Amino acid sequence: xxxxxxxxxxxxxxxxxxxxxxxxxxxxxxxxxxxxxxxxxxxxxxxxxxxxxxxxxxxxxxxxxxxxxxxxxxxxxxxxxxxxxxxxxxxxxx
Amino acid sequence: xxxxxxxxxxxxxxxxxxxxxxxxxxxxxxxxxxxxxxxxxxxxxxxxxxxxxxxxxxxxxxxxxxxxxxxxxxxxxxxxxxxxxxx
Numbered sequence: 001x002x003x004x005x006x007x008x009x010x011x012x013x014x015x016x017x018x019x020x021x022x023x024x025x026x027x028x029x030x031x032x033x034x035x036x037x038x039x040x041x042x043x044x045x046x047x048x049x050x051x052x053x054x055x056x057x058x059x060x061x062x063x064x065x066x067x068x069x070x071x072x073x074x075x076x077x078x079x080x081x082x083x084x085x086x087x088x089x090x091x092x093x094x
Numbered sequence: 095x096x097x098x099x100x101x102x103x104x105x106x107x108x109x110x111x112x113x114x115x116x117x118x119x120x121x122x123x124x125x126x127x128x129x130x131x132x133x134x135x136x137x138x139x140x141x142x143x144x145x146x147x148x149x150x151x152x153x154x155x156x157x158x159x160x161x162x163x164x165x166x167x168x169x170x171x172x173x174x175x176x177x178x179x180x181x
Contacts, residue, residue: 007126008180010097012150014141015174016160024095024150026126026179039131042095042150051180061156075152075160075173078095 002057003084004029006049007040018074025049025080027057032087043078056082096131097176098123100147104136112166119143119172121151126181137170148176 004027012024023045029037034054043057046067058064059078065071067079098121106118117139123131128148140160143149149172151157157171158164 010150010179011177012174013177016140018160019174024174026097026181039096040125042097061154061159073159073162073164075156075158075171076095077152077154077156 001081002027002029002059003032003087004043004055004057004080005034005036006051006053006055006080008051010042016075018070018076019044022076027055027078027080030054032089041078043080044076045080047080047083049080049083054084054087055080056084095150095152095173096123097126097128097179098135098137098149098151098172099128100143100145100149100172101134102145110167112161112163113138113168116161116166116168121149121170121172123151124148126179135170137172138168139172141172141175143172143175148179150174150176 007026010024102120104118160171
């Protein structure tokens with residue numbers, strides 16, 4: 001999974017039927033200090049995340065299919081699966 | 095999944111089996127501010143997107159799952175037309 005910050009929602013009226021009724025959020029990968037790392041991407045929300053929340057994002061399709069239980073033919077790769085309350089890195093003074 | 099902007103159409107008469115009749119578009123992946131990320135790529139279209147549309151795509155094996163039948167050789171599929179991104 002990836003540690004990310006929620007940037008904001010995406011609206012799309014025309015979409016593949018597998019995405020019907022699902023919230024899509026732009027997420028930005030971050031390091032333990034909250035600094036941006038690499039490029040943002042899109043995930044469906046399974047944790048009622050809000051803008052600015054730090055979240056855990058599953059980025060592997062088989063796990064997402066198990067989570068959604070919509071069958072085996074679901075073209076979705078990434079899902080927010082948890083809200084991060086704190087990250088503790090022992091020995092990190094920062 | 096990721097955002098992209100449709101830049102054009104790829105015409106390919108002879109394709110692998112399973113891809114007959116599928117529309118292939120040329121897409122520039124972008125970030126939430128529509129700034130380019132990396133190189134152009136070819137993607138299968140499942141939502142009748144057109145040139146200039148901001149879309150979202152699914153990559154890797156899940157791209158094939160956007161098609162019916164799904165056991166096809168693709169690794170990028172357009173699965174939605176974006177109306178708005180809130181940042």
